[in-house]
Amino acid sequence: MGVTEQGLTEQILSQIPGNPWAGLQRADGLWTAIREGQRTIPSMVETRATAMGEPDWDVVIAGATLGVVIGTALAQRGWRVALLERGELRGREQEWNISRKELKVLVRLGLLTEDELEGAIASQYNPARVAFHQGVELWVEDVLNIGVDPVELLDQLKGKFLIAGGQLLEHTPLKQAIVHQDGITIQAGEKSLKTRLLLDMMGHFSPIAAQARNGAQPDGICLVVGTCADGFEQNNPDANRSGDLMASFTPIRDQCQYFWEAFPARDGRTTYLFTYIDADSGRQSLEALFDDYFDLLPEYQGVELGQLNFKRALFGVLPCYRKSPLKPGWDRILQVGDSSGTQSPLSFGGFGALLRHLQRLVDGLDEALTVDCLDRKALGLINGYQPTIAVTWLFQRAMRVGLEQKLSPNQVNEMLSAVFRVMEASGEKTLKPFLQDVVQFPALASTMLKTGLASPLTVAKVLPQVGLPALLRWTGHYAGLGGYSLLNALRQGGAPVELKLSPQTMFYLHRWQELLEYGAGMDYED
Ligand SMILES: Cc1cc2nc3c(=O)[nH]c(=O)nc-3n(C[C@H](O)[C@H](O)[C@H](O)COP(=O)(O)OP(=O)(O)OC[C@H]3O[C@@H](n4cnc5c(N)ncnc54)[C@H](O)[C@@H]3O)c2cc1C
Known part of the structure; x- marks a missing residue:
């Protein structure tokens, strides 16, 4: 042998x-x-016309890694939350890198004290380099330079979750979810649970997300x-x-x-x-x-x-997936975390992406439960279209090479060097949000214009590389980013008006306000 x-x-x-x-x-x-x-396309979710009856839970969360973050926030607001985890709730050994400002939301929401947060920070360094072969080299401060210890962080949150009355069910994998008009019955391990809302936080390879995407x-x-x-x-x-x-x-x-x-x-x-x-x-x-x-x-x-x-x-x-964030496939089920595709296609910083959206997610879910807006349409606004994410698709496209494509060997490096040179010259206000996956219309428009003027040949080479369909799609998202930015500016500039609307209408209004702010990248805190 x-x-x-x-x-x-x-x-x-x-x-x-x-x-x-x-x-x-x-x-x-x-x-x-x-x-x-x-x-194969999973079939974890079924719909039935029958009534479920009285729920035992307001929210069941499948997947505890980042599920415990949302779960704790909702339990602290008084909701009955069950957290299902197929294994044990334990963070990975390797740190999650993030920028310090993105962590503040954990303290703002009352999930951790300042001291507890400091205790979860395992490492930090400064400055960080951005450099491309035979091209630009630049340095930035305070960007993704903090290493958070997931074991410590999730352990802290687990304690808070339990104190707030949440129930953690480890070694209890979600097997099936049946959507009724009035709730969802869930089969998990040997347990059966009845809930008003199911959050799918089972990560990139969530079977529910795969079913909702129809195996795409x-x-x-x-x-x-x-x-x-x-x-x-x-x-x-x-x-x-x-x-x-x-x-x-x-x-x-x-x-x-x-x-x-x-x-x-x-x-x-x-x-x-x-x-x-x-x-x-x-x-x-x-x-x-x-x-x-x-x-x-x-x-x-x-x-x-x-x-x-x-x-x-x-x-x-x-x-x-281009169709991201993922729209709910059913009433009463929402993807959150990696399963939702809310992170930029350029980054593998899903922890950072969840924290960036944490405040609006928790506020949105809290209000949805309060006013009972749990159908697809309402939940779809929590995971609504965000042009700031959609425009980054073209950048991902410009950094990859088709198997049959013949590009000059240094084309991607030249293109990136041209763009980063312009962003560096424009200053930190342009550079830093971009490096943290936030694209804002004024910065993008001026960077593109200046790059086109400074390096027309390099830009011209990118067009055949990405192809016309990608470019046309991108133009739509670019216009969307401009539209969101304008509407968000008008919204912020207008005098506050006392509106006498139903709680359900207010739910929709609040979600639209958040979508405009986040979708235009204007949630970014300097
Ligand atoms: C190499 C690498 C480096 C990374 N570095 C960073 C970084 O520096 N900074 C950063 O922000 N992000 C980083 N990330 C991304 C980050 O790890 C993820 O975004 C984050 O873990 C996503 O959390 P999640 O809870 O959405 O999904 P996951 O981490 O995939 O967790 C899904 C959870 O669902 C559970 N589950 C699955 N199926 C079931 C089921 N049927 N029933 C019950 N539970 C189930 C799983 O056991 C797991 O606990 C990195 C990722 C990789 C791969």
């Missing part, structure tokens, strides 16, 4: 505690099924691999210039533009390699991307692999 030779990725990953090699293979199995279009293929994928390791010589968070927010040092390779992130973490140094691609069956596996990661890491960080002690391997296949 022949012995199969271990590749470098297998060698390294199978020696890391917890055997991430097995996890990588599972993730690759899923990624293959996506690429080959082999996923993702429109884009962000593949990410990385590690946390010690042994790097230069990894002092207090030293100047210790992290990269987004960097590339190679031209297009294997029809992909590779980007890197690197920063000091509590247990060493985290380094990620990520790339934007389509879900074509010819795309590489996560393992192949990891091979490239280990091949390029020494050059990227000026380190020999043998010097490093790998603590963790990190990876993900992050699907993005």
Whole structure:
């Protein structure tokens, strides 16, 4: 019997505690099924005309990772909340990176005290670099430079959730949801629950979201691999210039533009390699991307692999859908968190995206429960169209290379350098929101105009790369962003009016106000 030779990725990953090699293979199995279009459409949700009767719960949340954040806020407002988790509620070991200002909402909503929040911050560094091969290099302060410890954070929130009267059901996977006119009956593990509202927080691969999307293929994928390791010589968070927010040092390779992130973490140094691609069956596996990661890491960080002690391997296949945020497929069910697609297709910062929308989500859900606006249409406004997210699709498109496309090797780097040069010259007010996934109309319009004037040839090359349909779609979203910005400015500029409307109409009005503000990117706090 022949012995199969271990590749470098297998060698390294199978020696890391917890055997991430097995996890990588599972993730690759899923990624293959996506690429080959082999996923079956789940049928977790059914509708029935019969009445459910008296509910036991106001809200059941399926998926506790970020579910505990929303669950605690709603339980603290007096709602009866049950949190279902198929495993245990426990955050991952690896920090979530976020900007400090985005964390403030946890204190503002009364979920954590200032001290508790500080206790959950495991690392921080400044400044961070943005750099592209043979192009621009710039530095920014206070952007995604805080590492939050998910274990500590979720543990704190779990305590608050239980104190507020919430019920946590671990090892209780959601199996079925039957939507009646007056509520939802839920089968989870061996339990049966009756609720007014179900929040689907089961992540990117939520079976309910897949059913609502009718098995649609993702429109884009962000593949990410990385590690946390010690042994790097230069990894002092207090030293100047210790992290990269987004960097590339190679031209297009294997029809992909590779980007890197690197920063000091509590247990060493985290380094990620990520790339934007389509879900074509010819795309590489996560393992192949990891091979490239280990091949390029020494050059990227000026380190020999043998010097490093790998603590963790990190990876993900992050699907993005143009039709996002996902509109509810049924009455009384709403996607929140990664399952909703509310995060930008450019980022893998789903924790940050949830916090950015937390205040409006909690206010919206609270009001929906109070005035009993729980049908598809009403919930659809909580996950309504947001042009600030939709416009970023073109940027994702411009950073990826089709399998058959022949681009000049440094095209993506040249385009990014041209755009970032203009944004740097325009100042932090333009640069910082963009790096935190917020696009605002004035900044976008002026950046595009100035980039077009400064680098017309580079911009002209992007047009055939992204194609006419993508460009036309984008033009609609760009106009939408302009429209939302104008209406939001008019709304803010108008004198406050006392309106005597029904509570249900007020619910719709409030949601529209929030949509205009968030959809125009004007919720961004400097
Ligand atoms: C490599 C990598 C690095 C990242 N780094 C960052 C970062 O630095 N900053 C940041 O903001 N974000 C980061 N993210 C993203 C972040 O981890 C996610 O956005 C976040 O975990 C999303 O939370 P979620 O609760 O929506 O989904 P998930 O984390 O996917 O959680 C879903 C939950 O649902 C549970 N579940 C699934 N099915 C069922 C069921 N049938 N019944 C009950 N429960 C179920 C799961 O067990 C899980 O607890 C990173 C992601 C990856 C892959």
